[in-house]
Amino acid sequence: MSVPLPAHRRLPRSLYLHIPFCHRRCFYCDFPVVPLGDQADGSRSPSVEHYLALLLQDLDAAPVGPPLSTLYIGGGTPSLLSPEQLGRLLGAVRCHWGLAPGAEVTLEMDPASFDQQRLESVLTLGVNRVSLGGQSFDDAVLAGLGRRHRAEQLREACGWLQQAQRAGLLQSWSLDLIVNLPDQTVQHWGWELEQAMEQAPPHLSIYDLIVEPGTVFERRHRAGQLNLPEQDFAADQLEYTHSRLALAGYGHYEISSWALPGHVSRHNRSYWSGAGWWAFGLGATSGVGGERLVRPRTRDAYSSWVQHHAGHQGGDPALMPPLEDLLLVGLRRREGVDLLWLQRSGLWKSSQPLVMWLQQALKPWLEQGLAVLTKERLRLPAPAGFGLSNAVLADLLLALERAEPSAPTG
Secondary structure, three states: OOOOOOOOOOOOOEEEEEEOEEOOOOOOOOOOOEEOOOOOOHHHOHHHHHHHHHHHHHHHOOOOOOOEEEEEEEEOOHHHOOHHHHHHHHHHHHHHOOEEEEEEEEEEEOOOOOOHHHHHHHHOOOOOEEEEEEEOOOHHHHHHHOOOOOHHHHHHHHHHHHHHHHOOOOOEEEEEEEEOOOOOOHHHHHHHHHHHHHOOOOEEEEEEOOOOOOOHHHHHHHOOOOOOOOHHHHHHHHHHHHHHHHHOOOEEEEOOEEEOOOOOOHHHHHHHOOOOEEEEOOOOEEEEOOEEEEOOOOHHHHHHHHHHHOOOOOOOOOOOOOHHHHHHHHOOEOOOEEHHHHHHHOOOOOOOOHHHHHHHHOHHHHHOOOOEEOOOEEEOOOOHHHHOHHHHHHHHHHHHHHOOOOOOOO
């Protein structure tokens, strides 16, 4: 039975489904994942079948809303699932919400988890966008990251995606890379970028390595075995990446995202715009109204949670997200934050005009040109502003915390 929600607010039109299974846990990964071994196949795994039953139970109890504009199936390695298993998931989504005409349906895929026939079978189910977890074109780097695939498999997978796009079977696809790795040089990163562009992906997601607690990399870092680049080096890498990809026609539309015209990730933009989204599965985070809800990160805890709270999304769609959330996600985007909309939303409670308050809170950054403020918008210019976004956002949050009680609150 679906959880009822008020109808007077616009309900989310984006959905995230988490498939936690993967072949192995990479050395940098702190996601809620369940490694099954290098030879695993979802169609032969009782663990996968049990999890899918839980996920479908969770989904079936969800609030009913309008047809979805975007669906993202992430993980883990969702491409470990068989086409039949993916078909069941997509069928449940269509029955519960429906997919709007032209909906973006993304599946994360690992180069070592599928062949061309499997890809074609997946695309016939309605998947029209693929996010390919490449990370590197260097076999030594891939081994050092704990990845299962090798560069030859990555290039082969890119070729299949190119063919599918040319044949009209696939609308778009994205390639993931990781930058600022241990011992990485400017020359090596330049080579990685050239290898990536040779594959002609319509979209690139390039993430800074973050050493997360509990990972293999974190243990090595504490032992002094991880030679990480300095912050200045990382800023130079971002500037080079921005310039090189601009020459190739890619727009830097979000801190970690570049796209050719017409190929931005609509699903990810729903996060960065402050719009709400449904989310289901192990460790999945939903964003409905003014609240984010994180489901349990272990299988036993998630199973128990589903029995008592299936379908729950946490927030009230009648509420707006907190002001600080809208500022933080908005500043990830090239266009920044729409200040006029924020003023109209009623989230800014102070008698002091929002623009004037921002001028004071971000004065050093504005003077250095690392933040840009007009009456209509606040944004961080790429690449320099994007490169220092964490420091800018930290100052902004600190200023919000220090604001008088009548000033901004969520």
